[in-house]
Amino acid sequence: MRRYLGTALVIAVLIGAGAAMFYSRPSPSQAQQSSGAVFNPDGKMKLPTGYREWVFVGAPLTPNALNSGKASFPEFHNVYVERKNFDAYQKAGKFPEGTVLVKELVLLQKPTFPDGSQQAPSGRGYFEGDFNGMDVSVKDSKRFAGTNGWGYFTFGHHALPYEQTAAESSIEECAGCHIGNVAKTDMTYVQFYPVLRGSQQTTAKR
Numbered sequence: 001m002r003r004y005l006g007t008a009l010v011i012a013v014l015i016g017a018g019a020a021m022f023y024s025r026p027s028p029s030q031a032q033q034s035s036g037a038v039f040n041p042d043g044k045m046k047l048p049t050g051y052r053e054w055v056f057v058g059a060p061l062t063p064n065a066l067n068s069g070k071a072s073f074p075e076f077h078n079v080y081v082e083r084k085n086f087d088a089y090q091k092a093g094k095f096p097e098g099t100v101l102v103k104e105l106v107l108l109q110k111p112t113f114p115d116g117s118q119q120a121p122s123g124r125g126y127f128e129g130d131f132n133g134m135d136v137s138v139k140d141s142k143r144f145a146g147t148n149g150w151g152y153f154t155f156g157h158h159a160l161p162y163e164q165t166a167a168e169s170s171i172e173e174c175a176g177c178h179i180g181n182v183a184k185t186d187m188t189y190v191q192f193y194p195v196l197r198g199s200q201q202t203t204a205k206r
Contacts, residue, residue: 133157
C-alpha cells in the first residue's frame with residue numbers, strides 16, 4: 001500500500017509541475033507582443049500582432065462632418081505602444097530605438113445626425129464602430145536615417161483582414177507631415193495624448 005501511495009504522490013507532483021510550466025509559458029500573443037518590428041528580407045514589415053494588449057495611448061477623432069466632409073482620416077485613431085517602450089518614454093521623454101507605435105483606425109458607428117453623431121444613453125456623441133485599417137510607425141535611426149529615424153507603414157485603410165506585410169510609405173505620404181509638424185517631439189503628436197504629455201512635463205521638471 002505504501003508503495004502505491006508513494007507512486008501516486010510522485011505522479012501527482014509531476015502533473016502539478018507540468019501544469020505549472022504550461023500556465024507560466026507566455027501565450028503566442030504575449031510572446032509576439034515584445035518582439036518589436038519584424039522585417040522580411042525585401043524590407044517589408046510584417047503585420048504586428050498582440051498590439052491590443054499593449055498600452056493604449058489614446059483615440060483622437062477627426063470626423064468628416066468637421067472637415068468639409070473630406071477628412072484625411074475620418075476614423076478614431078486607436079494608438080498602442082509596447083509597455084517597455086511606454087515606460088522608457090515615461091522616464092526619458094522620448095522613445096527608445098525599436099519602438100513600434102500602432103494606430104488602428106476605427107469607423108464611427110452609423111450616425112443618426114448630419115454631423116455624424118448619434119444619440120446614446122450617455123448623450124449625443126461619436127462612438128466606435130468597425131475596424132478600418134492600420135498605420136504603424138517604427139523608430140530605427142539607422143534603417144530610417146533619411147526620415148528623422150522613423151519609418152511609416154500602412155497595412156490597409158479598409159475592414160479586416162489587413163495586409164500581412166507593408167512597404168515603407170513615402171515621405172510625402174507620412175514622414176513629411178511628422179517632420180514638418182512634430183520633429184521636436186520625437187516625431188510623435190504627443191499633444192493629442194495626455195499620458196504622453198504628462199511624461200513630457202515630468203521630464204522637463206527634472
